[in-house]
Amino acid sequence: SWPQLQELVSVLERQIFDFLGYQWAPILANFIHIIVVILGLFGTIQYRPRYITGYAVWLILWVTWNVFVICFYLEAGDLSKVIYHQIHLSLGYCVNVL
Numbered sequence: 701s702w703p704q705l706q707e708l709v710s711v712l713e714r715q716i717f718d719f720l721g722y723q724w725a726p727i728l729a730n731f732i733h734i735i736v737v738i739l740g741l742f743g744t745i746q747y748r749p750r751y752i753t754g755y756a757v758w759l760i761l762w763v764t765w766n767v768f769v770i771c772f773y774l775e776a777g778d779l780s781k782v783i784y785h786q787i788h789l790s791l792g793y794c795v796n797v798l
Contacts, residue, residue, distance in 0.1 A: 704744070708737050733762060 715730045736758045743751025771777065 704737055704741050708734065708741075711737065729765075733758075 711730055711733055715727065715734070736755060739751050740755030740758075742748070743755060
């Protein structure tokens with residue numbers, strides 16, 4: 701169907717940009733996503749309930765992971781790329797250390 705084909709094209713575009721850097725984990729995840737989208741298309745066309753269910757579960761995991769990555773990079777909520785350690789000195793002072 702058309703939305704799945706658009707999704708496949710956008711993932712392929714992302715794949716090309718990931719090859720420009722050293723991001724091998726996203727490349728592997730995109731490759732798996734492409735395979736699952738193809739199986740989802742196959743399951744939709746031939747009405748294979750197992751493939752459609754597998755695609756639906758994968759899509760939920762994929763969207764959840766992407767929302768987490770977006771929130772992590774935007775440092776939304778308690779997600780932060782910088783970890784602060786607090787050192788409590790004997791005089792009652794608290795010092796934040798990276």
